[in-house]
Amino acid sequence: MSSPDSSSQAEGNAAAELAELRASVDSIDSALLHVLAVRFDITRQVSELKAKHSLPASDPQREAEHLNELRALATASGLEPSVLDPVFSLIYGRVVRSHQDVASSHQFDASLVAQSLDNRKTPSLRRS
Ligand SMILES: O=C(O)C(=O)C[C@]1(C(=O)O)C=C[C@@H](O)C=C1
Structure with a gap:
């Protein structure tokens, strides 16, 4: 039997x-967070591009193809591929929402410009 001393040492x-x-988990999480921030920075540029050219926010075919590639990578790295599904579903969901928000704000800006151009065309009512 172990003595109280050896069990407290254990x-x-x-x-x-x-x-x-x-501490290792913490540094990996910091790296993950940094990579995620860079990814969102790039998808923010995708949001702008899609809004500017009126492209659809979501591209399910791209998601499915990319997820398949990632599943193969996961398997090759000894990871259970199904762990990717909830993670990427969350990421894609966030990105698509950002695309939609940016598209709405572009539409809002465009309608304000159209309105102000329209106002300029309308003759002002002058009192005689
Ligand atoms: O590649 C695109 O078209 C994107 O909008 C980026 C992205 C992604 O986050 O990877 C997000 C939404 C789309 O449904 C597909 C992919």
Whole structure:
């Protein structure tokens, strides 16, 4: 049987090992966050491009094809491919919403410009 001393030492070792593993998890999460921020920065440019050219916000075929490529990559990296589905469904959902928001604000801007051009055409009512 282990003495109280050796079991508290084992607990201390486990706590130290857990802290070390958590530090690794934390740095990986920071890297993930950074990569995600860069991805959203690029898809923000896609939002602008799609809004400017009135392209559809969502492209299910591109999503399906890309997800298939990623599934193959996941398998090759020893990852269970199904973990990708909820992650990418969330990412695509967010991106499509951003595309829609940017498209609406472009439409709003365009209608304000049209309105102000229209107002300029309307003869002003002058009092005689
Ligand atoms: O590639 C596009 O057309 C995008 O809008 C980007 C993106 C993505 O986040 O990867 C987002 C939405 C589309 O449905 C497909 C892909």
